[in-house]
Amino acid sequence: MMEILSRISATDCVKLCHRVVDGLCGREPPCRSDYSTTWSLEEWLQLLDFLTSLFRLAVGNDIPDEEVLAKLSDADHSHAEAVLSVLRARWEEIRRALLDRTSSISSATLQDFDWQLKLALSSDKISSLNTPLLSLCLDVRENGALRPITMELNREEVSTLISSLEAANKVVLQLK
Template sequence: MAAPMENFELLKKIEIKSAANLLHRLVDGTCHRPRPSYDEFSKVWSLQDWWTLTDAYTDLFKEAVKNTWTKDMLLENLEGLDADYKSVIFDVIDSRRADIRGQLLCDSHAISQANMTDFDWKLKLVMSSDKISSVQEPVLALDMEVQTTDGRKTVSVELNKEQLSNMINSLEGANKALVQLKS
């Protein structure tokens, strides 16, 4: 966990019930709903402490859900915090796991508004070039139909054996990440 323990201990400045409410509202903020404002807590934390606290817990929620932490893994990352607060934090993450996961998926999907709708491929054999009289290298010609917010367009690429292998490995990695996020 990247956040130092002191960042999590800032939560101890409020009672357990208030902490649970605050954490649920921070999850709401993570899910692009209204989040708690500093004005409500200005008597408890300085502005810098407020930013530190909200960032630490928002990052914790995302990490715990993204990496499917078990209760033991979460508690290990909160070592040094009182058991009551650990329990509240786990309960919030456990009860809101689906909301956080859904938002993480939406945020990932929003990175690109383009979707491939169709593709066509041809295998070509390059016999020679202007510099070499005999090449005989296979090349894949790939035409992809891409739907964007501006409409459809065709993207054409030619890939040699190494480039094709790298592309396949990248797509397999992306698929694994997607499957992991969905589970």
């Protein structure tokens, strides 16, 4: 696969790899029309897939430079070094993009919240309660739409919610 990369100069290879990383990070990917005279459509798609997979695999699995160079053994030394230099320079950016992609697997995200503490003095069944209740309003973005969620929690439910959020926070911190 890498032998087709040698159809462009090492300098152009660096530019192409930076554009591939841009695409991986959610920005504008390389444009096929810029390289239509160099590669066929099939070669272009294979090359993009190879480079994208290489960058994801190298960063996602924290592969050392020697293993990356081994995967690039088909390319001449200057092109392999060009790909490796882009990988080193944009490592942290690729890692953040992979983490963002992983964390966005769940389509619902919390955008904002508001809370109020209320004291329920009585109910229709009991004349005197004096129970504190937490009114929690969550604004959740799901599939691009903002959806309000309102709930009322007693002391035990608030304690359970806090424990769940602390456990979720520990998992998120372990991912970083």
